Amino acid sequence: MAETHKKTVQPNKQALLNRLKRVEGQVRGLHRMIDEDKYCVDILHQISAVESALKNVSLVLMEDHAKHCMVKAIQNGNQEETIEELMDIIKRMK
C-alpha cells in the first residue's frame, strides 16, 4: 500500500518519540557490539531485545489507531478502507 497523505497527531506522541529514541540507541549499541567483535550469540540476544522494543511501539500505535482512526472511519461509514488497512497491518505483523 502506497504511503497516504493522511495526518494523525498521536495521543501518546511524546512517549512514542522517547521509545524510538531508545530503540535508536539500542541499534547504535548493536553497531558497537559488532565493531568490538562481541560474541554473535550476545548480539543475537540484543537484536531480540530491539525487536521486542519495536513490537511494543507498533502495539501502542495499533491500539491508538484502532481507538481513534478506525472508530471514526467506521462511524463515518468508511469501514471498507479502514478494514483493508487493518488486515494489511495484521498480515505484515504475523
Place this chain on the structure above:
Amino acid sequence: MAETHKKTVQPNKQALLNRLKRVEGQVRGLHRMIDEDKYCVDILHQISAVESALKNVSLVLMEDHAKHCMVKAIQNGNQEETIEELMDIIKRMK
C-alpha cells in the same frame, strides 16, 4: 542467558555494520514520521520494514555463527553449550 565474554570477528563485519547504519537511519525516520504526525498506518508499515531489515541482520549473524562458532565447538566436543545457545536463539526468534 547472561552476556558472555567470548569474542568473534564477524566474517561479514563491514556489511553488517553498513546494514545497522541503515537500520539506525530507518529508526530515525520513524521518529520523524511521528514527529510530523504522519498517518499511523504509514508508520506501522515502516516499522515492518525496520523489523525485516533487523531480521536479515540476525539471519546473517546466525549463519556465520553456525558455520564458524558452532562447527568449531562441536569439533572440539563442546556441543552441549553451543546447542543450548542455538535453542535459546531459536526460541527468541520464533
Place this chain on the structure above:
Amino acid sequence: MAETHKKTVQPNKQALLNRLKRVEGQVRGLHRMIDEDKYCVDILHQISAVESALKNVSLVLMEDHAKHCMVKAIQNGNQEETIEELMDIIKRMK
C-alpha cells in the same frame, strides 16, 4: 480472556470447515512422519506448512470478524470491548 457466549455464523463457514479438515489431515500426516521415522528436517518443513495453513484460517476469521462484529459493535457504540478484543488477538498473533 475467558470464552464468551456470543455466537457468530461465519460468512465463510463451509470454506473454513474445509480448510480445518485439511489441517487435521496434515497433522495426522505429521504423526505418520514421526511414526515412520522420517527425517526431522522434513517433519519441520511440514510443521511450517501446517502453521501457514492455520495462519490463513485465522486471517479469514479475523477479516470476517472485523467486517461484521467489529463494525456492528462500533456502530452500536461498543468500541471499547471490540478494540480490547482486537488488541488481545493482535498480541497473540505477533
Place this chain on the structure above:
Amino acid sequence: MAETHKKTVQPNKQALLNRLKRVEGQVRGLHRMIDEDKYCVDILHQISAVESALKNVSLVLMEDHAKHCMVKAIQNGNQEETIEELMDIIKRMK
C-alpha cells in the same frame, strides 16, 4: 528443499506422537467451534493455542535434530549441508 529420504528415530518419539494426537484433537475442536457458530474471537484464541502447541513440537524436534543429526554431520565433516538445512528451518520459523 525437496523431501530427503533420510531416516531418524526420534529420541522423544512417543512424547511427540502424543503431542500431535492432542494437536489433532485441538484442530477437530476448532472445526466444532466453527460448526457450532462460536464467537470468532474465541476461535481465534483457540487457534493461537494450537499454534503454540505446534511450536513446542517443532522446538522439541529442532533440539533433538541439533543434538543428534547436526552433531553427527559436523563430526563427519558434512557441516555445509546440515547448516544449510538449519538456516532453511530458521528462515521458515522466523
